Amino acid sequence: MNLYLFIGLLGLSLGSITVFAPSDLQKTFQSKYDKGIIPSSMGNFGNPPYGSFLTGQLIIEDKSHSTACDPLPPMQGELANSGSQIVMANAGDCAFVVKVRNAQDIGAKAVIIVNDDDSDINKFIMTDNGAGGNLDIPAFIIRQEDGNLFYSYKSEERITNIILCLGFEINKSTKNEVSVTIWLQSSSDFAMTFLNDFSIFATNMPQMNFTPHYLTWECQICKQQNFVKAQEECISAGRYCSYDPDGYNPIKGQDVVLEDLTELCVFNVSNTKKWFNYISEFYKNCYLDFSRSCSNKVLKTVGVIKSAVDKCIKKSIEGDDLLVNDNRIMRNEFALWNNEMIPFNPAIIINNMLYRGDLEVDAVSKAICASFTIENIPDICKVGVVISEDKSKGNFWIIILLLLVIALVISILAVYRIWLNKELKHDIRLKVGAEVAQYFQMADLEKN
Numbered sequence: 001m002n003l004y005l006f007i008g009l010l011g012l013s014l015g016s017i018t019v020f021a022p023s024d025l026q027k028t029f030q031s032k033y034d035k036g037i038i039p040s041s042m043g044n045f046g047n048p049p050y051g052s053f054l055t056g057q058l059i060i061e062d063k064s065h066s067t068a069c070d071p072l073p074p075m076q077g078e079l080a081n082s083g084s085q086i087v088m089a090n091a092g093d094c095a096f097v098v099k100v101r102n103a104q105d106i107g108a109k110a111v112i113i114v115n116d117d118d119s120d121i122n123k124f125i126m127t128d129n130g131a132g133g134n135l136d137i138p139a140f141i142i143r144q145e146d147g148n149l150f151y152s153y154k155s156e157e158r159i160t161n162i163i164l165c166l167g168f169e170i171n172k173s174t175k176n177e178v179s180v181t182i183w184l185q186s187s188s189d190f191a192m193t194f195l196n197d198f199s200i201f202a203t204n205m206p207q208m209n210f211t212p213h214y215l216t217w218e219c220q221i222c223k224q225q226n227f228v229k230a231q232e233e234c235i236s237a238g239r240y241c242s243y244d245p246d247g248y249n250p251i252k253g254q255d256v257v258l259e260d261l262t263e264l265c266v267f268n269v270s271n272t273k274k275w276f277n278y279i280s281e282f283y284k285n286c287y288l289d290f291s292r293s294c295s296n297k298v299l300k301t302v303g304v305i306k307s308a309v310d311k312c313i314k315k316s317i318e319g320d321d322l323l324v325n326d327n328r329i330m331r332n333e334f335a336l337w338n339n340e341m342i343p344f345n346p347a348i349i350i351n352n353m354l355y356r357g358d359l360e361v362d363a364v365s366k367a368i369c370a371s372f373t374i375e376n377i378p379d380i381c382k383v384g385v386v387i388s389e390d391k392s393k394g395n396f397w398i399i400i401l402l403l404l405v406i407a408l409v410i411s412i413l414a415v416y417r418i419w420l421n422k423e424l425k426h427d428i429r430l431k432v433g434a435e436v437a438q439y440f441q442m443a444d445l446e447k448n
Helices: 023-032 077-081 096-105 144-151 189-203 220-224 253-269 272-285 292-302 306-316 328-340 361-370 379-383 386-447
Strands: 004-006 016-021 040-042 053-060 085-090 110-114 124-126 139-142 159-167 178-184 208-214 347-350
Touching: 016 023, 023 144, 040 124, 053 110, 053 144, 085 096, 085 144, 096 110, 096 139, 110 144, 124 139, 178 189, 189 272, 189 361, 208 253, 208 272, 208 328, 253 272, 253 292, 253 306, 253 328, 272 292, 292 306, 306 328, 347 361, 361 379
Parallel strands: 053 085, 085 110, 110 139, 178 208
Antiparallel strands: 004 124, 016 159, 040 139, 053 159, 178 347
């Protein structure tokens, strides 16, 4: 199933498509659009190379493979060695990630999908259907009208003479800092795993102005009843709710929203580093619990003052009852989520621009670093491998430890073998001696 999502107030110019050749097609688009930039929208999967450009030859598949829903023919001959190939396919018949994976499998560096109508493509995003985790190449979608201009250049061969330039821009920081916002829920294993891994990068970049936000849902039936009664999956009588994360198990949606509120207060009363420390410890120790006692232990472990967090939570309640009265902090979160019309969860916003790509530390950190100008680029971006080196060092010591264990086991086995040989020889001597003694005794009896 193809998934489109409407985008609201956030910046969207994360990618651009322009024609480099042939010149007549380039002029056609330049006369049609400002600077010849073709309206497009980039998919929320793959790993776009932010801050760079990709130039490649356009490959248009024949009619039998026009939707790229089935495996595509391999690139052969000159086509296989011609550098970067950009595959074009029609929308429909299968999920976007299927088309992109089939193109990636034959060595394509990007995919352009032609929509089946001429609606405003800038306000849509191709989303992952849950199966795009192994995609490494970006994908764009363009209007049908623009796609037809490309198709008019197609010959009998799949290779065309069209050269495209794909840009992967991101809002540049005007100052020596970058604004990074993440929208999540504490019950999202995907988000919490990412934050746990991302903490090393985030806490080593003082130039990053980081802000967490949490999304909730409103109980419509509770709203019709004027929010008068406590609800199991909500706080504030149904104003701020979450899905039950574990079905019939003890954790309820109410526990999730309360933890979201706690994490917001941890951020408000401490700092970014302690917030990340809290997130990591909570994920490791309380993710299957969500109890207040477990959360309190984590607060103590990471050095966040519990009384300050409790005061923040209490102050946010517009009344005496957390489960019934409105909550100032969560009301602000709910309003902000709806105003910005965030299309998916978790979501990352870099310099007021929605990040699109895999939620992986390496990909996100590269996008953040790409938002700096060369003269302001942070040290962690210059080395680029700080996180990888840390992990490789950890792996190195693990390997050393395993080798030492193996050597110890081999040594123990060798010592045991020597001891066993000595014992066997000793037993054999005793048995041989006994047999010899018995032989002489029988000989003496026969002689007598």
